[in-house]
Amino acid sequence: MNDGASVDTKIQPDIFDAACDLLGLGAxxxxxxxxxxxASxxxxxxxxxDAGLLVPGTRLRDILGAIYDAGLRYGISSERRHRKVNREEWISERISAHWREHHEMVERLGKDRWIQFRKRRLPNGWNISTLWxxxxxxxxEEQWRADTNRIALTEEVxxxxxxxxxxxxxxxxxxxxxxAYRAVPSLEADAILGKTIWDLADAQTAARVEQLDLQVLKTGIPTRVEERIVRADGRPLYVSTHKYRIGMPEKYFVVTVMDDLTDLVEPAGSATSPRFDLRADTHFIPAQNCVDPVVEAEKRVFLRHCDAEGGGDLAGKRILVVACKSRAEGLMVADLQARGADSCAVHSLGEFRAFVETAAACNVPIDLVLLDDAFDGHEEIATCGLPVQRLATDSISADFFAALFEQQVVASEGSEPHVRDVPPSALFDDWHIATDFDGLSPSAQGDIEVLVAEDNQINQFVFSQILEGMGVSHRIAENGEEAVALWRKHMPRLILMDISMPLKCGIDAAAxxxxxxKALGTYTPIVAVTAQALNxxxxxxxxxxxxxxxxxxxxxxxxxxxxxxFVTGRTGSVAA
Structure with missing residues (x-):
C-alpha cells in the first residue's frame, strides 16, 4: 500500500507538468x-x-527576489515605470497581489513578448499561478489597431x-x-452606394460607362477618357477620367478618378460630343520633385542674357536656340516658351541653314538667336546677319555663381518671375557644414520642443498622436544618426531616445x-525609451x-x- 501511494504521489505532478507542456503554460x-x-x-x-529555485519548499519571497535580480519589473503602474523601484517595495507589492482571491494582468517582458499572469487563491489557502x-x-491586436488607424486615415484622405x-x-x-464626386450629382452617399450606373444615369451614358468598366475589370489595363459632365446645378465639368483595376482575383475593384480640367479647357463640344481642347493661353511649365540647383542656375544665366537683349520682355519674340540638343531642350526652350516667346532649337549647322532659309521664304523674322559658343560652326552663325546673343556655356563665370544663389519669387498667378538678392546668411538658415563646434551659438534657442528618436513606424505614429494632442511641436528621427543631425539643427528642449535603432543606437547617439x-555649453534632457526595464x-x-x-x-x-x-518645469511654459 505504501509503495502504491508513493507512485501515485509522483504521477500527479508528472501529469500536471505534462498538461502544462501541452497548453504552453508555466505554473x-x-x-x-x-x-x-x-513548478512546471x-x-x-x-x-x-535559476532552475535550482524551483524545488518544493522554496519561499515565494526568494523566487520574487530572483525575478527582480534578473531585471524584470512586472506589475508596475505606468506613472512609476520611469522611476527606479526599490527591491523590497516591489517584492511586497507582488506578495500582496499574490494573496488576492483572483488576480490577472498582461505584462510586456521584452520588445515583442507579452506574458499573461493569472493567480487564484483557493479556499484552503493554496495559490495557483500561471504564466501564458x-x-x-x-x-x-497592435496590427489590427495600426490597420484601423491606417484605414481611417486613408478614408479621410x-x-x-x-x-x-x-x-x-x-x-x-x-x-x-x-x-467631390457626390457634389457632381448633388446626392448623399446613401443615394449612390449599393447602386449601379444604370440607377444614376441615362441609358446611353450608362452603357458607355459600363463598357469601359468591364474592359478595365477584364483586362486590368488602365484607361483614360475625356468627358464633359453636367453638374446638378447645370454647370459643365470637363474631366480627364482614369480607370484602374485593383485587388486580387475574385475580389477585383474598379477605381475611377476624375481630374478636373474645367479651368484649362476651351469647350469644343456638347453633351453628346464631349471633346474639348486646351485653351490657347494655357502653358505647362516643367517641374520635378528634386530641383538641381546647378541646372536652375544655368537657366537663370541663359534667361538673363535673353532679358539683356530683349529688354526683359520676351512675349511674342521669335527666338532660335542653337545648341546641342540636351542643353537646348533641357534648359532653355521650355522656359522661353513659358515666358511667352515663340522658341525652338536647332542642333546642327545644316538645320540652322535650312531653318533660316525657310523663315526667310515665309517672311517670318527671327528676333534673336541664342548661340552656344561650344557649338560646332558657331563662327558662321555669329556672322549670319541676324541678332545673335552668344552664350559661354562651357565656362562658369561670376554670373553663374550669382545666379546659383538667387531666389525667384512669383508675386501672383500669371505674373512674370523676378529675381531678388538674398542675404548670404539666409542661404544657410536650414543647414550648415562645420568641422568643429566653434561656429555654433551656445545659447541657441531650439525651434522645436521635443525630438523623438524611434525607428518603428507604429511607435512613431503613437508618439506623434500623443505630442500633437498635447500641442507640443516635435520632429521624428528614424535612427541614431538622424537624431544627432536633427538635434544639431533644431536644438530641442527634450529628446525621447529609443535605445535600439539602426545605424546608431540610442546610447551611442546620446553619448x-x-x-x-561640452563644446557648445548647452544641455538637452535625454530620456531613454526602452522595451523592458533591465538594470x-x-x-x-x-x-x-x-x-x-x-x-x-x-x-x-x-x-x-x-x-x-523636463520642459515645463525648466522653462515655465505650458503647451497650447
Missing part, C-alpha cells in the same frame, strides 16, 4: 505558507531564474481629395464615393550629443548621459509627466 503552486509545492518546467521559458505567452495575440473618386466592386456596384554639448540597460543609459527612462508601450500620461518634468 506555480504554493501552500498557505507561501512555500513552493510545484515551462516556467523557465518565461522567467530567467500572449505575444501573438498582442501583435495581432480620399474623402478630402478635390478630384471625384469612385470605387465599384466586381459587379460594378458603387461601394465608395468621395465628397555623441553629450560630447558635443543593465538602465545603467548604460545613465552612463551615456541620459537623465531618465520610460518603458514601452508609452501612454499620454507617461509622456505628459516627462514633459512637465
Amino acid at each position: 506555480f503552486v504554493y501552500d498557505r505558507n507561501d512555500c513552493l509545492v510545484f 518546467r515551462q516556467v523557465l521559458r518565461f522567467l530567467p531564474i 505567452d500572449v505575444s501573438d495575440q498582442k501583435r495581432q 480620399l474623402e478630402a481629395l478635390p478630384s471625384p473618386l469612385i470605387i465599384k466592386d466586381a459587379n460594378l456596384v458603387y461601394v465608395a464615393v468621395n465628397k 555623441e550629443i553629450r560630447e558635443a554639448e 543593465a540597460d538602465m545603467q548604460k543609459c545613465l552612463d551615456a548621459g541620459m537623465d531618465d527612462y520610460i518603458t514601452k508601450p508609452v501612454s499620454p500620461d507617461m509622456i505628459e509627466e516627462i514633459y512637465r518634468k
Whole structure:
C-alpha cells in the first residue's frame, strides 16, 4: 500500500507538468505558507531564474527576489515605470497581489513578448499561478489597431481629395464615393452606394460607362477618357477620367478618378460630343520633385542674357536656340516658351541653314538667336546677319555663381518671375557644414520642443498622436544618426531616445550629443525609451548621459509627466 501511494504521489505532478507542456503554460503552486509545492518546467521559458529555485519548499519571497535580480519589473503602474523601484517595495507589492482571491494582468517582458499572469487563491489557502505567452495575440491586436488607424486615415484622405473618386466592386456596384464626386450629382452617399450606373444615369451614358468598366475589370489595363459632365446645378465639368483595376482575383475593384480640367479647357463640344481642347493661353511649365540647383542656375544665366537683349520682355519674340540638343531642350526652350516667346532649337549647322532659309521664304523674322559658343560652326552663325546673343556655356563665370544663389519669387498667378538678392546668411538658415563646434551659438534657442528618436513606424505614429494632442511641436528621427543631425539643427528642449535603432543606437547617439554639448555649453534632457526595464540597460543609459527612462508601450500620461518634468518645469511654459 505504501509503495502504491508513493507512485501515485509522483504521477500527479508528472501529469500536471505534462498538461502544462501541452497548453504552453508555466505554473506555480504554493501552500498557505507561501512555500513552493510545484513548478512546471515551462516556467523557465518565461522567467530567467535559476532552475535550482524551483524545488518544493522554496519561499515565494526568494523566487520574487530572483525575478527582480534578473531585471524584470512586472506589475508596475505606468506613472512609476520611469522611476527606479526599490527591491523590497516591489517584492511586497507582488506578495500582496499574490494573496488576492483572483488576480490577472498582461505584462510586456521584452520588445515583442507579452506574458499573461493569472493567480487564484483557493479556499484552503493554496495559490495557483500561471504564466501564458500572449505575444501573438498582442501583435495581432497592435496590427489590427495600426490597420484601423491606417484605414481611417486613408478614408479621410480620399474623402478630402478635390478630384471625384469612385470605387465599384466586381459587379460594378458603387461601394465608395468621395465628397467631390457626390457634389457632381448633388446626392448623399446613401443615394449612390449599393447602386449601379444604370440607377444614376441615362441609358446611353450608362452603357458607355459600363463598357469601359468591364474592359478595365477584364483586362486590368488602365484607361483614360475625356468627358464633359453636367453638374446638378447645370454647370459643365470637363474631366480627364482614369480607370484602374485593383485587388486580387475574385475580389477585383474598379477605381475611377476624375481630374478636373474645367479651368484649362476651351469647350469644343456638347453633351453628346464631349471633346474639348486646351485653351490657347494655357502653358505647362516643367517641374520635378528634386530641383538641381546647378541646372536652375544655368537657366537663370541663359534667361538673363535673353532679358539683356530683349529688354526683359520676351512675349511674342521669335527666338532660335542653337545648341546641342540636351542643353537646348533641357534648359532653355521650355522656359522661353513659358515666358511667352515663340522658341525652338536647332542642333546642327545644316538645320540652322535650312531653318533660316525657310523663315526667310515665309517672311517670318527671327528676333534673336541664342548661340552656344561650344557649338560646332558657331563662327558662321555669329556672322549670319541676324541678332545673335552668344552664350559661354562651357565656362562658369561670376554670373553663374550669382545666379546659383538667387531666389525667384512669383508675386501672383500669371505674373512674370523676378529675381531678388538674398542675404548670404539666409542661404544657410536650414543647414550648415562645420568641422568643429566653434561656429555654433551656445545659447541657441531650439525651434522645436521635443525630438523623438524611434525607428518603428507604429511607435512613431503613437508618439506623434500623443505630442500633437498635447500641442507640443516635435520632429521624428528614424535612427541614431538622424537624431544627432536633427538635434544639431533644431536644438530641442527634450529628446525621447529609443535605445535600439539602426545605424546608431540610442546610447551611442546620446553619448555623441553629450560630447558635443561640452563644446557648445548647452544641455538637452535625454530620456531613454526602452522595451523592458533591465538594470543593465538602465545603467548604460545613465552612463551615456541620459537623465531618465520610460518603458514601452508609452501612454499620454507617461509622456505628459516627462514633459512637465523636463520642459515645463525648466522653462515655465505650458503647451497650447
